[in-house]
Amino acid sequence: MKKDFTWKKIKSETKVVWAGETKSFPYNATQPPTVNSVAYTYKNIDEWMAVAKGEKDGHIYGRNTNPTVQILEEKIALLEDAESATAFSSGMAAVSNTLFANLNPGDRVIVGKDTYGGTSKIFLEFLPQFDIDIAFCDTTDINAFEKEMNSKCNLLYLETPTNPTLKIQDIKTLSNIAKQTGSLVVVDNTLATPINQNPLMMGADIVIHSATKFLCGHSDALGGLVCGDKKNVEKIYHFREINGSCLDPSPAYMILRGIKTLALRMERHNENALKLTEWLSKHNKISAVFYPGFSDHPGYDIAKEQMRGFGGVLSFLIKDELSISKFISSLQFAHAAAHLGSLETIVGPSKTTSHVENTPEERSQLGIPENLIRCSVGIEHIDDIIQDFDQALNKI
Numbered sequence: 001m002k003k004d005f006t007w008k009k010i011k012s013e014t015k016v017v018w019a020g021e022t023k024s025f026p027y028n029a030t031q032p033p034t035v036n037s038v039a040y041t042y043k044n045i046d047e048w049m050a051v052a053k054g055e056k057d058g059h060i061y062g063r064n065t066n067p068t069v070q071i072l073e074e075k076i077a078l079l080e081d082a083e084s085a086t087a088f089s090s091g092m093a094a095v096s097n098t099l100f101a102n103l104n105p106g107d108r109v110i111v112g113k114d115t116y117g118g119t120s121k122i123f124l125e126f127l128p129q130f131d132i133d134i135a136f137c138d139t140t141d142i143n144a145f146e147k148e149m150n151s152k153c154n155l156l157y158l159e160t161p162t163n164p165t166l167k168i169q170d171i172k173t174l175s176n177i178a179k180q181t182g183s184l185v186v187v188d189n190t191l192a193t194p195i196n197q198n199p200l201m202m203g204a205d206i207v208i209h210s211a212t213k214f215l216c217g218h219s220d221a222l223g224g225l226v227c228g229d230k231k232n233v234e235k236i237y238h239f240r241e242i243n244g245s246c247l248d249p250s251p252a253y254m255i256l257r258g259i260k261t262l263a264l265r266m267e268r269h270n271e272n273a274l275k276l277t278e279w280l281s282k283h284n285k286i287s288a289v290f291y292p293g294f295s296d297h298p299g300y301d302i303a304k305e306q307m308r309g310f311g312g313v314l315s316f317l318i319k320d321e322l323s324i325s326k327f328i329s330s331l332q333f334a335h336a337a338a339h340l341g342s343l344e345t346i347v348g349p350s351k352t353t354s355h356v357e358n359t360p361e362e363r364s365q366l367g368i369p370e371n372l373i374r375c376s377v378g379i380e381h382i383d384d385i386i387q388d389f390d391q392a393l394n395k396i
C-alpha cells in the first residue's frame, strides 16, 4: 500500500491503525518488522557516508535509529499533528531528556504544581543542582501565572489533566502568555492521549508521552515519546542519541501494536470513567471525586473546550481515611498497583503510586492528600466495575 494522501484529513481512528504503516515491509509482511540488529552493513562506503551524514535515509547504529522505532515515531507524530517525534526507553527518559537538552545554568522554569511524581523529583532534586531556578506555580490560576511570568521564564512545563488530582490547565491561554517572552512550552499529554487532546494545536511547542500508559495499553512495555517541530525534536534527539536512553525495538513493537486499538480503548475508558465518577459522587462513603468530565470539576469548562474526551483516570477521597487498605484489598476486579492506562482497572493511594518517590512534606507541598485514591478505570463492563466498587465500599 503506497498511497499519496494528506494525513491531515485522516481521522484518528484510521491513523492509529495505518500511520507509519502504509509503506511495504520486508517479505511483503503486513505487520511492521521488529528489527533487532544493532549495526547496519554497507558494501558501498560512499553510501554509508551519505547515511551517516543524513543525506540518505538509512540506519547506522541502534543507539541512534532503528527501523521499528522509526515507525512508532512516525505514528505518534501523525497522531499529534507534529512535524517530528523521537522515542525513549521510558516516559521519564522523555521528560528528563527534554528538560536537560533545553535548559542551561541560570535558566528559570515555571512548572504547574502537581506534576507526576518522577517529574516533580527532577524539578525538586536534580535541576537545582545545575543552577536552574524552578518556580512551582498553580497554573490553573492565570493571575498567579502572570505574576510568575513577570520574572524570567525560559520554559513552561505543564501536565493536563494532572496526575493524580486531574487539574486542567488552559493550554491555549498559558501558551499565549508564555510565548510573549519567548519561553518554550512543554506539555505532558500522557493522561489525555492524542485521542482526547492535541496540545501542539493549542500552542504548545513540545508534547511528551509516557507510552507505557494508555498508548501501549497492556502494561507490558516501557517507553516514552516526544513530539514537536523538526528543530525542537532534533535538539532532544541529539541529546538522547548521545546519552543513550533509546527505545529498544521489542517494546517499540509492543507499543505500536497497542496504539492500533487506542481509539477504541479510549472511547471505553472515557465512557467508563465518567459513569464511575457519577456513581462515586453519590456514595455516602466518598467525600470528593476528581474527574474533568464531571460538571462539578473546576476545570470542566476548559476541559470541554480543549479535550474530545476526559480520559480514564479519576481520583477520590474516602471519608474514613483508615479504611483505604480494606477497600482496596476488597476489590475483586482491580489491581492495586502503581500504574495507569491499562485494560484492567487499577487503584492505589497516591502516596504509594504516582508520588511514592516524594516525601510526605513534598506531597503536601504538591497538594496531594494522603487519603487520595487514584483509579485508572479499565475497559471492563461498567456494571461489573460499579458492582465491585459497591461491595468493597460496603465492607468498610
Ligand SMILES: *Cc1c(COP(=O)(O)O)cnc(C)c1O
Pocket (backbone or CB within 6 Å): 090, 091, 092, 093, 095, 116, 118, 119, 159, 163, 188, 190, 191, 210, 211, 212, 213, 222, 223, 224
Ligand atoms: C507514568 C508517567 C510518566 C513517566 O513515565 P514512565 O514510562 O513510567 O517513565 C510521566 N508522566 C506521566 C503523566 C505519567 O503518568
